[in-house]
Amino acid sequence: MAGSNVGNLDGSIVRWGFENLVKVVTALIKLFSFFKLFISSRALRRLENARPSTVAVPAAEKPQPRTISADEMSACLQRIENLESVCNHLASKPPEMPEDKEQQLLNSFERIRSIEADLERTKRALHATVAKQNSLAETLEAVQESSRVKRRLFCS
Incomplete structure (x- = not known):
C-alpha cells in the first residue's frame, strides 16, 4: 500500500509519516518515563540490599529509597498526555499557508x-x-x- 503511494506529491505520505512519528515519540517518552520511575526505585533498593549489614549506618545518613506515589505517576502521565496533545495539534495543522x-x-x-x-x-x-x-x-x-x-x- 505504501509502495503505491510513493509517487504521491500531495503531502499525505509526509503528513502520515509525521503523525506516526509523533505518536511513536510520545509513546516512547511515556514508556521511558514509566521505566525510569520504576527502575530508579529498584536501583535504590538494590543498592540498599548490596550494602553489608555488618556496618552500622546512622539512620540520618542512610538514604531512603524513593517510592513513587500514584499522584506522582498520574502527574507525570498527565504531562506526557499534554505533550502528546500539543504534538497532535501541531501535526494536524496544514503544511501550507491558507x-x-x-x-x-x-x-x-x-x-x-x-x-x-x-x-x-x-x-x-x-x-x-x-x-x-x-x-x-x-x-x-x-x-x-x-x-x-x-x-x-x-x-x-
Missing part, C-alpha cells in the same frame, strides 16, 4: 514594490533637481563674476 493569508502576503509584496518604485522615481527627481540647482548656482556665480569684472573695468 489561501487568504497568502493573498494578503502577495498584496503586501506588491505594495512594497510600488513604494520602492515611487521612491526610486523620487530619488531620480531629487538628483535632477540638485543637478539643476548646481547648474543654476554655477551660472549665477559666472554672472556675478562677469558683473564684477565689468565694474572693475568701468571703475578703472
Whole structure:
C-alpha cells in the first residue's frame, strides 16, 4: 500500500509519516518515563540490599529509597498526555499557508514594490533637481563674476 503511494506529491505520505512519528515519540517518552520511575526505585533498593549489614549506618545518613506515589505517576502521565496533545495539534495543522493569508502576503509584496518604485522615481527627481540647482548656482556665480569684472573695468 505504501509502495503505491510513493509517487504521491500531495503531502499525505509526509503528513502520515509525521503523525506516526509523533505518536511513536510520545509513546516512547511515556514508556521511558514509566521505566525510569520504576527502575530508579529498584536501583535504590538494590543498592540498599548490596550494602553489608555488618556496618552500622546512622539512620540520618542512610538514604531512603524513593517510592513513587500514584499522584506522582498520574502527574507525570498527565504531562506526557499534554505533550502528546500539543504534538497532535501541531501535526494536524496544514503544511501550507491558507489561501487568504497568502493573498494578503502577495498584496503586501506588491505594495512594497510600488513604494520602492515611487521612491526610486523620487530619488531620480531629487538628483535632477540638485543637478539643476548646481547648474543654476554655477551660472549665477559666472554672472556675478562677469558683473564684477565689468565694474572693475568701468571703475578703472
